Amino acid sequence: xxxxxxxxxxxxxxxxxxxxxxxxxxxxxxxxxxxxxxxxxxxxxxxxxxxxxxxxxxxxxxxxxxxxxxxxxxxxxxxxxxxxxxxxxxxxxxxxxxxxxxxxxxxxxxxxxxxxxxxxxxxxxxxxxxxxxxxxxxxxxxxxxxxxxxxxxxxxxxxxxxxxxxxxxxxxxxxxxxxxxxxxxxxxxxxxxxxxxxxxxxxxxxxxxxxxxxxxxxxxxxxxxxxxxxxxxxxxxxxxxxxxxxxxxxxxxxxxxxxxxxxxxxxxxxxxxxxxxxxxxxxxxxxxxxxxxxxxxxxxxxxxxxxxxxxxxxxxxxxxxxxxxxxxxxx
Amino acid sequence: xxxxxxxxxxxxxxxxxxxxxxxxxxxxxxxxxxxxxxxxxxxxxxxxxxxxxxxxxxxxxxxxxxxxxxxxxxxxxxxxxxxxxxxxxxxxxxxxxxxxxxxxxxxxxxxxxxxxxxxxxxxxxxxxxxxx
Ligand SMILES: Nc1ncnc2c1ncn2[C@@H]1O[C@H](COP(=O)(O)OP(=O)(O)O)[C@@H](O)[C@H]1O
Ligand SMILES: [Mg+2]
Numbered sequence: 001x002x003x004x005x006x007x008x009x010x011x012x013x014x015x016x017x018x019x020x021x022x023x024x025x026x027x028x029x030x031x032x033x034x035x036x037x038x039x040x041x042x043x044x045x046x047x048x049x050x051x052x053x054x055x056x057x058x059x060x061x062x063x064x065x066x067x068x069x070x071x072x073x074x075x076x077x078x079x080x081x082x083x084x085x086x087x088x089x090x091x092x093x094x095x096x097x098x099x100x101x102x103x104x105x106x107x108x109x110x111x112x113x114x115x116x117x118x119x120x121x122x123x124x125x126x127x128x129x130x131x132x133x134x135x136x137x138x139x140x141x142x143x144x145x146x147x148x149x150x151x152x153x154x155x156x157x158x159x160x161x162x163x164x165x166x167x168x169x170x171x172x173x174x175x176x177x178x179x180x181x182x183x184x185x186x187x188x189x190x191x192x193x194x195x196x197x198x199x200x201x202x203x204x205x206x207x208x209x210x211x212x213x214x215x216x217x218x219x220x221x222x223x224x225x226x227x228x229x230x231x232x233x234x235x236x237x238x239x240x241x242x243x244x245x246x247x248x249x250x251x252x253x254x255x256x257x258x259x260x261x262x263x264x265x266x267x268x269x270x271x272x273x274x275x276x277x278x279x280x281x282x283x284x285x286x287x288x289x290x291x292x293x294x295x296x297x298x299x300x301x302x303x304x305x306x307x308x309x310x311x312x313x314x315x316x317x318x319x320x321x322x323x324x325x326x327x328x329x330x331x
Numbered sequence: 332x333x334x335x336x337x338x339x340x341x342x343x344x345x346x347x348x349x350x351x352x353x354x355x356x357x358x359x360x361x362x363x364x365x366x367x368x369x370x371x372x373x374x375x376x377x378x379x380x381x382x383x384x385x386x387x388x389x390x391x392x393x394x395x396x397x398x399x400x401x402x403x404x405x406x407x408x409x410x411x412x413x414x415x416x417x418x419x420x421x422x423x424x425x426x427x428x429x430x431x432x433x434x435x436x437x438x439x440x441x442x443x444x445x446x447x448x449x450x451x452x453x454x455x456x457x458x459x460x461x462x463x
Binding site: 046049068071 | 363364365368372423424433436437440
């Protein structure tokens with residue numbers, strides 16, 4: 001402190017002697033050092049006062065009293081500053097914790113893409129923040145079926161992530177039942193309704209592909225409709241299925257529907273982060289997506305997903321504002 | 332040598348009296364201007380809390396001036412409602428003054444040591460120390 005005070009006095013004396021920009025610049029550099037050493041505002045004023053008194057022994061008492069007053073009132077500034085610093089440190093701790101949590105979430109929610117000759121499968125899921133509010137769960141435990149759940153938790157961040165883990169474990173328990181979509185949705189609805197806060201809703205699209213019969217069976221709980229491209233017609237059909245969001249009411253019944261997949265057909269399942277464009281109606285955004293898919297239809301399912309993400313990101317001027325998830329089943 | 336003096340806190344002006352007593356002792360002990368201001372601010376915050384939340388109480392200031400130890404022990408005592416969430420009040424950002432730095436976390440920063448005892452409906456005792 002003594003050393004800092006001596007330095008401050010020299011710099012101040014230089015300025016009192018000659019009021020150049022250079023001396024002011026030196027002063028500012030010096031104050032930066034003091035801030036780094038956590039010297040408080042009231043201490044700086046005290047240093048200033050003592051320096052002035054030493055440079056100017058004849059300084060009027062009124063001026064010294066004025067400095068004393070300033071020191072007194074600046075104590076609160078000093079406290080505010082330190083509170084601020086400690087809150088920043090706290091925030092940094094939270095940020096680190098959040099990173100760890102996000103890593104754990106990613107690990108927990110890892111889903112293995114089924115390897116099967118019956119279907120070409122693609123999948124992309126890009127979170128907008130650290131924690132992903134979308135989730136894709138594949139089920140494939142024998143050669144007969146490939147199933148997928150595409151889930152969007154309404155609500156973001158940590159609560160959504162916790163809810164997501166529950167959905168995952170719910171689906172895990174269904175792993176060996178090869179459930180029909182309507183059954184899977186009904187079971188999950190019961191789990192979520194019982195255990196999750198009323199403000200949390202989950203939408204889900206569940207599809208199951210029968211490899212032997214080439215039949216895709218699907219059901220939806222308030223989720224975005226999927227798109228079915230029929231190569232024979234060169235046209236898209238919306239796969240809609242009415243059903244309440246999961247977790248709203250107990251004992252909801254869900255319907256399911258079937259379509260046949262022929263050679264060159266594909267099904268695109270997605271979350272609303274894909275279809276909701278800013279400043280555009282839903283209808284227009286569907287047209288954009290269909291046109292885009294038409295251009296990409298000869299790529300592999302995985303390439304289609306990745307290109308779709310790149311192109312839509314460009315279209316939205318790199319400002320996608322929701323989690324983005326697409327799953328493609330291609331025959 | 333060690334000497335205790337007590338100021339009753341009943342009206343807002345008693346906060347000033349407690350400050351004055353504290354200031355005099357800081358000067359007698361030879362604290363520099365900055366620490367005078369800090370200690371007085373801490374006394375002020377404690378007295379103000381008594382005045383605002385407990386209606387009445389006292390500030391006791393002990394001047395410690397011995398061979399090996401010089402400093403002050405300040406005890407704020409009241410028979411008020413007590414503090415419900417003791418851990419929270421010592422956290423930044425909790426005081427009603429919200430983000431203005433002062434309050435009990437501020438007192439903790441200004442002083443070398445703080446101890447808080449409180450019980451609901453019985454009152455609060457806060458002891459702080461500052462050493463030269
Ligand atoms: N002596 C006391 N008796 C009862 N409650 C108190 C006392 N001192 C503080 N409190 C409670 O603790 C809270 C935090 O106090 P403090 O940190 O001084 O911030 P502020 O006074 O700005 O709210 C007060 O709002 C009050 O509820
Ligand atoms: Mg207070």
